[in-house]
Amino acid sequence: MNPLARENSMYRFVLSSIFFVWISTVNAAPDPVLSQTLQQKQQELAALTKKVDAAAAVLADEQANLARHAEGLEEATQSLVEAEREMKAKLLAAETNPDETAMRESVLASIRYNRFEARVKRYTGRKEESEQSVAAAEQAYQNLTKQQKDLEFVISELSSKRDELARKKVAASTNVQVAQSVSAPAKAAEVATPVAAKAEAANTQVVKTEAPKAKEPTEQAAGVGTWPYLSNASEQDIRYARTYIAELEADKAKGEIDSAPLVEVELVAKNSFGKSDMDYLGDDLYMLTKKVRAGSQRFALFNKDYWHTIPEADDQAEYVFIFDVSSLSKPELFLFKKSLIAQ
Incomplete structure (x- = not known):
């Protein structure tokens, strides 16, 4: 084989090697439709997570309001009991000794009682409203967290499918590269061997002994990564x-x-x-x-x-x-x- 023909053969061999590397890279690339769907779902999850966090904050605020109104109602109720006890005592004193001082104290005690009674009614109404607000906030939070879990499950399934496809593609492309690496030395040896010398037994023996040596790294290379x-x-x-x-x-x-x-x-x-x-x-x-x-x-x-x-x-x-x-x-x-x- 003349030098120019030998150079062209080696050039074709290099091009074929580059082609196989390119093919393995393409095969290892993730499925575009699956990747796009997964990316969209992840974006939806990010937006939904923000809504869940906001709903949790609203629920915490409503629960704090309910606790504050419940505490206010408890204090107002206790004050009402004391005011009622005082009012009864002052009214009895005014009936027993109806002088000006006793009458004035009984009136003041009645006013104080009415004030605490109104406060109890006010806190009772606020507490009932807060209970309704807490119930609504809890329902909204539960609905959003359920949507979040459902979306996380979908993403998990898509991720598993993507990982499995990627693993299979990488394994397939690796096998292609290994097959190419095994056959390449033999092809290179054939290109380098002059046509006139192929009939010689010594040169034929060289080609046969080099092919098994190229197979030695095959098992290792097939498992890399x-x-x-x-x-x-x-x-x-x-x-x-x-x-x-x-x-x-x-x-x-x-x-x-x-x-x-x-x-x-x-x-x-x-x-x-x-x-x-x-x-x-x-x-x-x-x-x-x-x-x-x-x-x-x-x-x-x-x-x-x-x-x-x-x-x-x-x-x-x-x-x-x-x-x-x-x-x-x-x-x-x-x-x-x-x-x-x-x-």
């Missing part, structure tokens, strides 16, 4: 997770661990185990093993929320949480059932 998800995992995913964690734990036990990029990482799972600190595993990964409850729920790390739906069959099962901060601007949380990687 692929963690199990919930209770679902291929044998390749399980082997990758088990090997990766075991190697990092072994290095950590020997003291061969890099410095943690974050001083403290706290995972919040309100519906499962509350708050718990994650341990640094090395290689920009933090790990935590905890029992979880079934159902749709939020897992929070710093200011980012991750919504996942734990299957009913995994209720109270131990889950492994892996927090990848290799990109601090786009950290990732992976979670899967611990029994998947048990030896």
